Amino acid sequence: MKRVLLLYLLIILTNTLFGQVSIWATKSYTPQQLDSVYKTGSGISGPGKPVVGNGFGGHAGNWSFDAEVTENNKLKFADGSVIKKGLIPDIKPIWDVHMRDAVIIVGGDGNYYLTGSTGNNIWRYNDGVEIYRSKDLKKWDYLGLVWSIEKDGGWEKTWRNHHNQPTRAIWAPELHYIHHNYYICLSMPPGGISILKSTSGKAEGPYVHATDPNKPLLGGIGPIPDSFLIDPTLFEDEDGKVYFTQGPAKYIARMKDDLSDFAEPLRPVKLLTPDHDPSHHISNCAANNQLNDLGFEGATLFKYHGKYYLGATDKYNDRYSMMIATADNVYGPYTGRYESVPCNGGTNFFKAKNGDWFTCFFGDDSQAPWREKPGIIKVEFDRNGKIGIAKKQPKFILNN
Numbered sequence: 001m002k003r004v005l006l007l008y009l010l011i012i013l014t015n016t017l018f019g020q021v022s023i024w025a026t027k028s029y030t031p032q033q034l035d036s037v038y039k040t041g042s043g044i045s046g047p048g049k050p051v052v053g054n055g056f057g058g059h060a061g062n063w064s065f066d067a068e069v070t071e072n073n074k075l076k077f078a079d080g081s082v083i084k085k086g087l088i089p090d091i092k093p094i095w096d097v098h099m100r101d102a103v104i105i106v107g108g109d110g111n112y113y114l115t116g117s118t119g120n121n122i123w124r125y126n127d128g129v130e131i132y133r134s135k136d137l138k139k140w141d142y143l144g145l146v147w148s149i150e151k152d153g154g155w156e157k158t159w160r161n162h163h164n165q166p167t168r169a170i171w172a173p174e175l176h177y178i179h180h181n182y183y184i185c186l187s188m189p190p191g192g193i194s195i196l197k198s199t200s201g202k203a204e205g206p207y208v209h210a211t212d213p214n215k216p217l218l219g220g221i222g223p224i225p226d227s228f229l230i231d232p233t234l235f236e237d238e239d240g241k242v243y244f245t246q247g248p249a250k251y252i253a254r255m256k257d258d259l260s261d262f263a264e265p266l267r268p269v270k271l272l273t274p275d276h277d278p279s280h281h282i283s284n285c286a287a288n289n290q291l292n293d294l295g296f297e298g299a300t301l302f303k304y305h306g307k308y309y310l311g312a313t314d315k316y317n318d319r320y321s322m323m324i325a326t327a328d329n330v331y332g333p334y335t336g337r338y339e340s341v342p343c344n345g346g347t348n349f350f351k352a353k354n355g356d357w358f359t360c361f362f363g364d365d366s367q368a369p370w371r372e373k374p375g376i377i378k379v380e381f382d383r384n385g386k387i388g389i390a391k392k393q394p395k396f397i398l399n400n
Helices: 002-018 031-038 283-287
Strands: 099-106 112-118 128-134 140-148 160-162 165-167 171-178 181-187 193-198 207-209 232-236 242-246 251-254 297-304 307-316 319-327 335-339 349-351 357-361 375-381 387-389
Touching: 031 165, 099 171, 099 349, 099 357, 171 232, 181 232, 193 232, 232 297, 242 297
Parallel strands: none
Antiparallel strands: 099 112, 112 128, 112 171, 128 140, 160 165, 171 181, 181 193, 193 207, 232 242, 242 251, 297 307, 307 319, 319 335, 349 357, 357 375, 375 387
């Protein structure tokens, strides 16, 4: 990773000197090739509709593999065994809308806001960032496409080659309420991160770039495959300082006050108590003896009772779950890696208006009760600050 960062610095310096930025994997495609991508489905998820039954109704489908979910095959995509084993409550989606990487926050106006990776085929393309709003986590209103790649994008407009396919998609966007304004951090395959800011002070925008529109804040620069950096997140501390991490949460850095760039170099995070059980890591990390990491993607960062909680997603007993470690300092060192809530990987934790805490959920493994729809689970912290599932769950998220 250090080699990658040095390459970034060299490339950025070279680009600055020669007045241009090279976006990794840029490729020109014919209108016919792009039309074939557009035909794979809508670039937005839209307003959704009421949840039907166990959540397989409506937008039924396993978008991860572009395969239709039928009564005969749906169990191999999401068999609900995590519920049958008693590891999580018998929950249902909070809304029947196609979404990966679901993240919910409380906005400055007291409303809840939800966003994530949306569209029928986010592996190849989508239209941009969609946002949803709720007063009570029960009824959601669709605010629409608040930022369009085609209309509002800078470097993001470039089509790139990802897995030998034309690709232009927003991955894992997150909405944050920071310094009394709304910011969106996002990533695009095959790597590259931007931060947007609302010009109206409202969650629905419009949004413009807070970072340089002509190049990614991090990743996606230059002719190197190691520029695959995704899944950014932001955290505002009690003193107003804002911190950034991404992907496997290997680095943390403070941002400038206007979030236009980093205020300091990326600082490596030390995990004092790594988990060396191969079954608690994704298979390729275990095979390569990379068992010292917190996770491999989907970072999150928040604070509870003076402790910093750093998370990254990994495969824990084949569940796509958020691994958590804690520290007294935002930069670490961090200790105590553990599976927070089974199958909640790639999401976040948020404090509700009544003081309760929740984790988001979207389903990304065969043990989950559904695939790629937003849900929530109420959590609580034990006397040592460890996250667990609350014994009493809100009725509106339960099937019974």
